[in-house]
Amino acid sequence: xxxxxxxxxxxxxxxxxxxxxxxxxxxxxxxxxxxxxxxxxxxxxxxxxxxxxxxxxxxxxxxxxxxxxxxxxxxxxxxxxxxxxxxxxxxxxxxxxxxxxxxxxxxxxxxxxxxxxxxxxxxxxxxxxxxxxxxxxxxxxxxxxxxxxxxxxxxxxxxxxxxxxxxxxxxxxxxxxxxxxxxxxxxxxxxxxxxxxxxxxxxxxxxxxxxxxxxxxxxxxxxxxxxxxxxxxxxxxxxxxxxxxxxxxxxxxxxxxxxxxxxxxxxxxxxxxxxxxxxxxxxxxxxxxxxxxxxxxxxxxxxxxxxxxxxxxxxxxxxxxxxxxxxxxxxxxxxxxxxxxxxxxxxxxxxxxxxxxxxxxxxxxxxxxxxxxxxxxxxxxxxxxxxxxxxxxxxxxxxxxxxxxxxxxxxxxxxxxxxxxxxxxxxxxxxxxxxxxxxxxxxxxxxxxxxxxxxxxx
Numbered sequence: 001x002x003x004x005x006x007x008x009x010x011x012x013x014x015x016x017x018x019x020x021x022x023x024x025x026x027x028x029x030x031x032x033x034x035x036x037x038x039x040x041x042x043x044x045x046x047x048x049x050x051x052x053x054x055x056x057x058x059x060x061x062x063x064x065x066x067x068x069x070x071x072x073x074x075x076x077x078x079x080x081x082x083x084x085x086x087x088x089x090x091x092x093x094x095x096x097x098x099x100x101x102x103x104x105x106x107x108x109x110x111x112x113x114x115x116x117x118x119x120x121x122x123x124x125x126x127x128x129x130x131x132x133x134x135x136x137x138x139x140x141x142x143x144x145x146x147x148x149x150x151x152x153x154x155x156x157x158x159x160x161x162x163x164x165x166x167x168x169x170x171x172x173x174x175x176x177x178x179x180x181x182x183x184x185x186x187x188x189x190x191x192x193x194x195x196x197x198x199x200x201x202x203x204x205x206x207x208x209x210x211x212x213x214x215x216x217x218x219x220x221x222x223x224x225x226x227x228x229x230x231x232x233x234x235x236x237x238x239x240x241x242x243x244x245x246x247x248x249x250x251x252x253x254x255x256x257x258x259x260x261x262x263x264x265x266x267x268x269x270x271x272x273x274x275x276x277x278x279x280x281x282x283x284x285x286x287x288x289x290x291x292x293x294x295x296x297x298x299x300x301x302x303x304x305x306x307x308x309x310x311x312x313x314x315x316x317x318x319x320x321x322x323x324x325x326x327x328x329x330x331x332x333x334x335x336x337x338x339x340x341x342x343x344x345x346x347x348x349x350x351x352x353x354x355x356x357x358x359x360x361x362x363x364x365x366x367x368x369x370x371x372x373x374x375x376x377x378x379x380x381x382x383x384x385x386x387x388x389x390x391x392x393x394x395x396x397x398x399x400x401x402x403x404x405x406x407x408x409x410x411x412x413x414x415x416x417x418x419x420x421x422x423x424x425x426x427x428x429x430x431x432x433x434x435x436x437x438x439x440x441x442x443x444x445x446x447x448x449x450x451x452x453x454x455x456x457x458x
Contacts, residue, residue: 132300
């Protein structure tokens with residue numbers, strides 16, 4: 001096919017292609033790929049950009065909790081405590097089973113040109129019948145070690161969800177701060193247009209235009225800062241959830257007041273029942289009691305049973321010499337240079353230290369509950385005050401705008417009222433955020449943050 005024929009072939013193919021991509025309403029024809037071969041470029045895999053990732057469904061607080069519990073790297077690292085506890089249990093359970101060893105050897109020896117080698121095998125069995133209480137204490141410790149591993153994870157999850165709330169609602173705070181700054185810019189732009197027209201009509205002077213423009217520039221700068229704080233808070237949240245920055249998603253939620261039920265006594269009772277760190281100390285006390293028994297076992301008798309069976313073919317004649325041995329050994333410690341007594345004293349001192357730590361933890365919990373309630377009451381009162389201040393700021397701005405248009409309110413009072421409204425709204429948002437964190441701190445102190453989050457409207 002010459003060049004002209006190839007050219008007309010491509011033109012014909014293009015015409016067919018255009019015909020097929022403009023079907024009538026009653027027909028829809030699939031384009032054969034063979035017809036597109038002269039114009040085929042190839043398939044490309046388009047990677048997702050950060051902007052596209054932000055179009056995914058936003059993350060709400062409940063999904064964020066699920067992601068934290070499943071993907072947070074600190075929690076995933078602590079999950080290894082379960083395997084370590086399982087390893088301890090396997091060792092403890094192994095104390096009731098014997099050890100069994102099989103060994104075999106072959107030897108080549110030439111004496112005067114004659115091979116006098118040998119083959120041998122040996123089977124050994126050893127069983128501890130009584131260890132002075134040590135092995136039994138190890139087996140009893142295994143249950144507490146497993147319980148402690150579970151409690152370590154529960155305590156970490158309780159604190160991790162508390163930290164999640166701080167990061168999640170900080171994003172919402174910065175998001176609403178952006179909206180507040182955008183509203184301030186809209187008011188400033190409207191005022192700039194208004195004073196510009198009034199200046200053109202000779203009603204106001206140029207100074208008022210400059211003042212209005214200056215406030216607009218200040219609001220625009222505040223908006224840039226707010227956007228930077230929002231991006232930083234969002235990236236920090238995504239990192240906490242185990243999501244890379246390029247795959248970050250928006251956050252869905254509302255920063256509003258959360259009602260709290262109960263009182264100090266109920267919170268204290270809940271904390272004493274649910275705090276994993278307190279339960280962990282109680283398990284450690286029980287664990288240490290068995291450690292005392294292990295230390296005491298060093299001064300008690302030990303009874304072991306052993307046996308061996310050996311087979312030896314000297315000179316490889318095919319005749320094996322069999323030997324069997326059984327041994328029952330009893331070891332009674334008489335004098336160990338006070339090693340056992342010293343170990344018992346250390347173990348008892350450690351147990352007493354853990355009891356004191358548990359007592360201190362109970363006192364700490366009482367103080368933490370009292371502090372959490374005090375901070376919540378303070379945050380609630382502050383929220384009421386900022387709500388009132390916001391209402392007054394809105395009314396002040398309304399009156400200032402009316403007075404400025406009627407010529408009875410100076411521009412400086414109007415600009416001050418605009419700035420005061422922006423600051424009052426920001427103060428109100430911070431009060432909502434602080435109130436939310438005070439509630440979260442109370443639930444973390446109670447050890448009920450996860451269950452609470454599942455049962456309330458956040």
